[in-house]
Amino acid sequence: MQYITHYTKKRYITYFIITLIIFILPFIKINNNHFFLLDFINEKLNLFFISFDTQELYLMPFILMFLFIGIFFITTLAGRIWCAWSCPQTLFRVIYRDLIQTKLLKIRKNINNKQKEYPKNFIKKIFGILIFYMISLIAVSNFLWYFVPPEIFFNYLKNPQEHLLLVGILFFVSLFLTFDITWWAEKFCIYVCPYARIQSVMFDHNTMQVIYDEKRGGIIYKDKIKLYKKPPQGDCIGCEACVDICPTHIDIRKGMQLECINCLECADACSKIQNKFNRLSLIEWTSIEAMKTKSKVKFLRFKTIGYLIVLLIILVLLIITGSKKEKMLLNINRNSELYSIDNKNGKLEITNAYTFLFQNTDNQAHKYYFTLEEENGSLNTDIEIIRPKKAFKLEAGEKIKKIVVLKAKKNLNSHTQKDIIVPITIKAYAVDNDKIFVHRKSIFIYPKNQ
Ligand code: SF4
Ligand code: SF4
Known part of the structure; x- marks a missing residue:
């Protein structure tokens, strides 16, 4: 056995x-x-x-x-x-x-x-x-x-x-x-x-395949033409158990074929036959090189090591990118009207409106709000938030669109005769978890000297 x-x-x-x-x-x-x-x-x-x-x-x-x-x-x-x-x-x-x-x-x-x-x-x-x-x-x-x-x-x-x-x-x-x-x-x-x-x-000569050992079994096919059922010399007894069992109906003794799905049922079938003669199966799961040199399959070679290194690099990149996942998302779109000017009691009020799309990508609900920051992280004191005034709650995975209105607290454009674009940084955050926050850049447009 x-x-x-x-x-x-x-x-x-x-x-x-x-x-x-x-x-x-x-x-x-x-x-x-x-x-x-x-x-x-x-x-x-x-x-x-x-x-x-x-x-x-x-x-x-x-x-x-x-x-x-x-x-x-x-x-x-x-x-x-x-x-x-x-x-x-x-x-x-x-x-x-x-x-x-x-x-x-x-x-x-x-x-x-x-x-x-x-x-x-x-x-x-x-x-x-x-x-x-x-x-x-x-x-x-x-x-x-x-x-x-x-x-x-x-x-x-x-x-x-x-x-x-x-x-x-x-x-x-x-x-x-x-x-x-x-x-x-x-x-x-x-x-x-x-x-x-x-x-x-x-495939290369070191790739594992299902191979009939012609040296031991004897030549059955030459140029894909069947010469014998049982070779004159060799251990193959021509029982065709390997052919009968093949689900894709091929004879592996002809050599590697596109139809072979590597199921190795032929190898098992031949092993039962050859076992009766105390011999190993004539059909092996090995490489062309290993069969030729009667050695073990060479798994570590230039090509496979190359693939392994590339796979490892992709895996590391995947882990790094995946671990940088943000627990909230924020998309900012400016409204079609760039700015509006109101005259309140002789005082000009410049406001810009935006649509903020917030999403809670965490597994639990959070309350969110945002502030305006300077480049150095300090609070922006030139622009204030008019709307929304209060933090809002988002369930896990929930998205919400918010109309955001920002107002200039003072005249930001006293010198030029054209609109000036003031870069702004928005820090949106979870009120109940200081580890959850994102920064987004946008602009505030202040019209030309009024
Ligand atoms: S490995 Fe499977 S498919 Fe390939 S020749 Fe053997 S029995 Fe047929
Ligand atoms: S099962 Fe083995 S002995 Fe029988 S025909 Fe196939 S290779 Fe030859």
């Missing part, structure tokens, strides 16, 4: 762990924030249990860069490890083909033969599709929880007629998923998935 490999079993355990994490994660909240939530309705992003407003989406480029370079790194290192070990397409195919069709409904008779077509049992096939559609509904709901949190999602489902968009997406995407898994099957991996097309560009 010592030569038998258990990649398939390990893949199933990996699927189980990933599924559990993906399923449970939307229900976990810290400080009322999710691990990941892109909430289009409330225009907010939760990442690593921190809430960001959509105006703070400066984190997105870092996340996308991390994701793409991460994929390049993993592919260079371990080939299509994503395809067989984490991709939902492969996982759902295992559920549909191996669990529902083979184990449950016995439409397929042998889990080790994914090539053989069995007489069609129409009723059982429809039943199998229906079972999968139910699973699709759960899977798509799980996916949607990363956009509509579960607590709101289930509330919406209580009144489906009021939330037709969500219900429509749920049913349509589930239908599409069912069609994909039950009809497209591995054709999706071969013809549709863009990752399959680009991944081979990232």
